[in-house]
Amino acid sequence: MDPVRVGICGLGTVGGGTFDVLTRNADEIARRAGRPIVIEQVGARRDNPHCDTSGVKVTRDIFEVARNPDIDVLVELIGGYDVARELVMTAIEHGKHVVTANKALIAVHGNEIFHAAHKKGVIVAFEAAVAGGIPVIKSLREGLGANRIQWLAGIINGTGNYILTHMRDEGRAFEDVLAEAQALGYAEADPTFDVEGIDAAHKLTILASIAYGVPLQFDRAYTEGIARITAEDVEQADNLGYTIKHLGITRRGDSGVELRVHPTLIPKERLLANVHGVKNAIAVMGDAVGPTLYYGAGAGAEPTASAVVADLLDVARNIATAHSYRVPYLAFSGVNDEANALPILPMEEIVTAYYLRLLAVDRPGVLARVATILAEQGISIEAIIQKEATEGELVPIILLTHRTREKHMNEAIRQLESLADIAGPVTRIRVESLDEQE
Ligand SMILES: NC(=O)c1ccc[n+]([C@@H]2O[C@H](COP(=O)([O-])OP(=O)(O)OC[C@H]3O[C@@H](n4cnc5c(N)ncnc54)[C@H](O)[C@@H]3O)[C@@H](O)[C@H]2O)c1
Ligand SMILES: N[C@@H](CCO)C(=O)O
Ligand code: NA
Known part of the structure; x- marks a missing residue:
């Protein structure tokens, strides 16, 4: 031929x-x-x-x-x-x-x-x-073609995962590890695309279209990077049994599709928590097949x-x-512009659990005031850690919440930050259990 x-x-x-x-x-x-x-x-x-x-x-x-x-x-x-x-x-x-x-x-x-x-x-x-x-596109588009895809979540930026891994394991500085990832050919021409989650959002946009048959809607994706993750949060997450990973997450609900990239606490025992360096992995949940996982090198020549x-x-x-x-470009016949009109949900409508870190003045009743604000927003607390303070010091309070709607958490954080007992901004990192039943 x-x-x-x-x-x-x-x-x-x-x-x-x-x-x-x-x-x-x-x-x-x-x-x-x-x-x-x-x-x-x-x-x-x-x-x-x-x-x-x-x-x-x-x-x-x-x-x-x-x-x-x-x-x-x-x-x-x-x-x-x-x-x-x-x-x-x-x-x-x-x-x-x-x-x-x-x-x-x-x-x-x-x-x-x-x-x-x-x-x-x-x-x-x-x-x-x-x-x-x-070969995740081929798997999703062809191998899982029988399924109604419910959600997928993945580490889909090699540079970012490389940075998080080496910062955590070797205590190295962000800039230093980024320069190494660039030298290895992993990073985008503009590496802010990697660290700010833009590259991951590009990829997630493509995966969501193939998974559900919605048109490509990059401009609706929520994007948050890894540059603000602190060593303290990594340590606190570890104490609570979690690892922080930069995830792309998309979930299909009755009212719309979640499309979001942000640092995420995931239980240490999940396979995704053990994906290191330039490796990527994507967990996909299909209604017939159940959970599947795709793992390998996410970047490199x-x-x-x-x-x-x-x-x-x-x-x-x-x-x-x-x-x-031929196999359609985005898995559904035609070009996905009329196939599935399910909207991409605004971030305020997504439902997830949260890790919060607050710096509080060590006064009686602070914890009660924090708990009241959360309760008024219908947010229940799963775990709480309050460190001992030495005289006059600010004490960190670490909270894990149950799942709630983001807009309720936004309001709770707004009120917490206005409390005289709380110093500075509240750190919020979303938590996903990646439970097979969800
Ligand atoms: N590097 C990776 O690991 C990786 C992985 C997956 C996807 N990608 C994607 O692959 C593409 C290429 O990435 P890369 O890492 O190879 O980048 P690169 O910068 O190493 O290579 C791009 C090459 O294209 C050349 N080029 C750019 N504009 C040109 C023009 N107008 N005329 C002629 N030559 C031109 C540049 O000189 C350069 O040699 C990007 O879209 C990137 O997102 C990269
Ligand atoms: N810059 C990208 C290349 C692979 O798409 C990454 O680090 O994942
Ligand atoms: Na691929």
Whole structure:
């Protein structure tokens, strides 16, 4: 059979890894695909010293690849929103299939891209965009196709988990570990995307669309980063039997879909609490299958290339299949714009448990006043820790609450912060039991 001719745009971390894996495993990949998958052209601003591109056409103009009639599939690995969007739309206009690792692109411009691709009858594949090498999109879209997905929760940013792991285990500074993650090629071009949860929210947006059939709605996702987690909170969480992880969580209820990324206390015995370093893991709850878990490297050159090349294999196998018989982009037939009108819930409407840390003046009755405010909002306390104070010192009070609606917690925190007995802002970290029954 004719080879599938690939044009790789962007030869950085993932582009370089993809080039290497495709070259190194060419024979085995060809046997799997039933035809060779060949790199016809590379579009890159500069050479990658790790890649031997002799024998391949190299251009500095990536749009030349998008228009090249000898290319069947454009692999977009430049990253970012605008140029990547233009590149992918140009490739689609020219009838090319597209493989991308760009979650920002899919989460923000995916609805438009899938519409254009659907019209043209071309494939847009993006396994590498979520959780790097873990085949979670394929699992959710195909393997779990029988299920009504109830919720999913995951560690879906490798850089953030790498930072949290090394800060906790080695007591190292945030900036120091971040620089290491950047040097290893894990971080986004703008690493605030990693630490502020934007990257995780891009990925969660994509997962929620595939899980429930809702349109991509990145602008409705709630995003909170890891930069404000303190060593004290890590220690207190540990004392209470929890680990703090940066989670993306989405849950489908009768009135809407929760879509949120934030630091989360999870029971230490959960598998997700034991996912360390650059590893990612996503727990998915389906009504028929029950809980399933997907684990592996969430970032890095070759793990991510593994997903890019798997998508190329899918393209090679489906290139001659009529478009209407292919697996839909977001799991539901069509492009998800009318499939499921369930709204994304505003953060005030989500229901979860909370960890609170307050600094109180050591006076009789403080605890009672705190408990009254919580009770008035219908919030019940599961556990409380109050440390001994030395004369005149502020004492930390740590509270774990039962599940409540976020708006009630917002009001309780507002009232707690206005108490004369409470100094400074109240620290709030959400708690998820990730119970299989929930
Ligand atoms: N690094 C990872 O572990 C990882 C994992 C999963 C997904 N991704 C995604 O993969 C994509 C690429 O990430 P990366 O880490 O390889 O980034 P990178 O910065 O290492 O590589 C991007 C490359 O594209 C080139 N480039 C950018 N704009 C260009 C243009 N207009 N013309 C020509 N070349 C251009 C850059 O010079 C660079 O070499 C991003 O969308 C990222 O989110 C990365
Ligand atoms: N910067 C991302 C790359 C993988 O998507 C991460 O650290 O998870
Ligand atoms: Na993946």
